[in-house]
Amino acid sequence: DQQVKQNSPSLSVQEGRISILNCDYTNSMFDYFLWYKKYPAEGPTFLISISSIKDKNEDGRFTVFLNKSAKHLSLHIVPSQPGDSAVYFCAASSGGGADGLTFGKGTHLIIQP
Amino acid sequence: EAQVTQNPRYLITVTGKKLTVTCSQNMNHEYMSWYRQDPGLGLRQIYYSMNVEVTDKGDVPEGYKVSRKEKRNFPLILESPSPNQTSLYFCASSSYRDMNYGYTFGSGTRLTVV
Numbered sequence: 001d002q003q004v005k006q007n008s009p010s011l012s013v014q015e016g017r018i019s020i021l022n023c024d025y026t027n028s029m030f031d032y033f034l035w036y037k038k039y040p041a042e043g044p045t046f047l048i049s050i051s052s053i054k055d056k057n058e059d060g061r062f063t064v065f066l067n068k069s070a071k072h073l074s075l076h077i078v079p080s081q082p083g084d085s086a087v088y089f090c091a092a093s094s095g096g097g098a099d100g101l102t103f104g105k106g107t108h109l110i111i112q113p
Numbered sequence: 114e115a116q117v118t119q120n121p122r123y124l125i126t127v128t129g130k131k132l133t134v135t136c137s138q139n140m141n142h143e144y145m146s147w148y149r150q151d152p153g154l155g156l157r158q159i160y161y162s163m164n165v166e167v168t169d170k171g172d173v174p175e176g177y178k179v180s181r182k183e184k185r186n187f188p189l190i191l192e193s194p195s196p197n198q199t200s201l202y203f204c205a206s207s208s209y210r211d212m213n214y215g216y217t218f219g220s221g222t223r224l225t226v227v
Contacts, residue, residue: 043218100146100161
């Protein structure tokens with residue numbers, strides 16, 4: 001039973017355009033949602049998070065939107081740059097983060113020049 | 114430098130030979146957890162710890178043990194490794210004070226069991 005789902009295994013976007021990565025979840029107890037970026041053979045790198053009491057969080061080119069009623073969140077990257085090409089994981093946690101993270105399977109983002 | 118350190122980075126072992134993967138963090142974090150990454154399956158949580166002497170099972174705990182005797186260390190123990198435990202393993206840590214900054218991950222341990 002997958003509690004965090006990323007339904008797009010890959011996404012190709014032109015440099016300079018907006019990248020939108022989507023994530024759905026089923027567990028209503030999740031209270032933190034996070035996005036990680038990962039390169040092969042490296043540990044995941046934290047990008048941005050959002051608490052369940054908010055619906056939007058912004059950090060530079062990255063914005064995360066949370067729609068609790070739809071149990072859906074999305075990551076927007078504007079403008080997309082070649083260095084953004086990586087696998088992006090959506091993750092969620094309950095208990096204020098104390099019980100670790102539940103990850104989606106990831107979306108491979110490819111930024112085309 | 115604030116970091117999570119895992120050792121070893123690479124390990125090849127034989128079926129049934131007990132091994133330990135160490136994890137240490139220098140950020141005074143209460144929360145620590147272990148994950149494995151497999152192709153097509155993403156990252157799955159093995160065990161987590163909320164603080165010293167407090168551990169609990171994640172989604173795929175079978176075949177693994179952990180201990181949290183000190184705040185900074187959270188070793189992963191494979192008592193009798195099997196080939197299906199061949200994977201890329203990550204340790205991570207965080208704090209209730211720092212959840213807006215997520216969990217910090219180590220660089221990973223590539224384990225091969227033959």
